Amino acid sequence: MPTRPHLIMQRIGIDLGGTKIEGILLGEDSEVVVRRRIPTLQEEGYEAIVGRISGLIRDLQKASTGGCRIGICTPGSISPRSGFLRNSNTVCLNGMPFKDDLEASLGVEVKMENDANCFALAEAHFGAARGFQNVFGVIMGTGVGGGIVLDGKVHQGRLLIGGEWGHSTLHPQGNLCFCGRRGCVETYLSGPALQRRWNELTAERLGLPEIVSRLDSGLATGAARRWKAEFLTNFGLALSNVINILDPDAVVLGGGVSNIRFLYDEGLREVHRNVFSDFADTPILRHQLGDSSGVFGAACLGHGLREEAGQDVSE
Numbered sequence: 001m002p003t004r005p006h007l008i009m010q011r012i013g014i015d016l017g018g019t020k021i022e023g024i025l026l027g028e029d030s031e032v033v034v035r036r037r038i039p040t041l042q043e044e045g046y047e048a049i050v051g052r053i054s055g056l057i058r059d060l061q062k063a064s065t066g067g068c069r070i071g072i073c074t075p076g077s078i079s080p081r082s083g084f085l086r087n088s089n090t091v092c093l094n095g096m097p098f099k100d101d102l103e104a105s106l107g108v109e110v111k112m113e114n115d116a117n118c119f120a121l122a123e124a125h126f127g128a129a130r131g132f133q134n135v136f137g138v139i140m141g142t143g144v145g146g147g148i149v150l151d152g153k154v155h156q157g158r159l160l161i162g163g164e165w166g167h168s169t170l171h172p173q174g175n176l177c178f179c180g181r182r183g184c185v186e187t188y189l190s191g192p193a194l195q196r197r198w199n200e201l202t203a204e205r206l207g208l209p210e211i212v213s214r215l216d217s218g219l220a221t222g223a224a225r226r227w228k229a230e231f232l233t234n235f236g237l238a239l240s241n242v243i244n245i246l247d248p249d250a251v252v253l254g255g256g257v258s259n260i261r262f263l264y265d266e267g268l269r270e271v272h273r274n275v276f277s278d279f280a281d282t283p284i285l286r287h288q289l290g291d292s293s294g295v296f297g298a299a300c301l302g303h304g305l306r307e308e309a310g311q312d313v314s315e
């Protein structure tokens with residue numbers, strides 16, 4: 001393979017959250033050059049947020065030594081039909097041409113992806129799934145989402161819903177979901193769903209860490225054992241459905257639910273048991289980047305990281 005000059009650029013990643021906006025400048029070797037955090041101040045409205053993000057990006061550009069590629073991580077997604085942002089928890093951005101306005105303000109192109117895709121990208125490039133070619137990143141937190149990374153890039157899909165396993169149906173007559181349908185994965189595997197189920201079975205209102213320590217303490221009642229068995233069954237079904245279609249090289253888990261240790265042994269076995277293959281060894285890995293996945297994932301968006309073999313970057 002002929003060696004061509006590296007075309008690596010510095011990269012800026014922005015993680016837009018409901019209360020804070022974080023920005024990072026990565027150098028050519030992916031080292032952190034500058035990292036900065038500012039409040040979102042949603043109450044000041046759309047124009048103000050666009051202005052504040054533009055200002056943060058300009059500050060990071062000033063700290064760079066050359067051209068920068070810019071990526072933004074935000075909950076929600078750009079509608080392929082309207083080009084407007086939808087489903088963001090920074091609600092004043094919804095229904096607005098956020099990407100266009102930001103690009104107009106900055107005079108350069110920006111890439112934008114949702115938090116689950118950025119999570120998958122960050123873990124695939126810098127975290128637990130580093131070195132795996134095709135990765136399914138899972139977020140099990142307040143909601144359930146996912147992102148697919150193929151050969152180092154996000155697989156967006158025709159409808160820009162690639163990886164959205166949280167609203168695929170696990171039980172057709174099951175729990176009612178906010179999306180209007182029944183039995184979505186999210187209504188079984190999100191943190192609130194698991195707490196609600198514990199409450200139904202035991203009449204106790206506990207957070208997930210307390211529930212898990214109750215199970216670990218050896219004081220597990222029949223109801224507690226049932227909670228865990230149902231959880232493992234649902235986890236096994238939901239993830240094996242994805243593996244049967246995607247057959248990723250690794251699955252990486254994030255979000256609060258991913259801190260539950262039994263997912264990585266008993267949960268793993270339950271997933272493998274349901275995979276349509278005589279042999280299954282797909283690793284299920286715990287995230288390594290935590291809350292930083294948004295900003296690192298954003299910095300990886302479409303930016304062609306240096307290939308292992310030292311070839312040029314791709315776009």
Ligand SMILES: [Zn+2]
Pocket residue numbers: 166167177178179180181184186
């Ligand atoms: Zn749903």
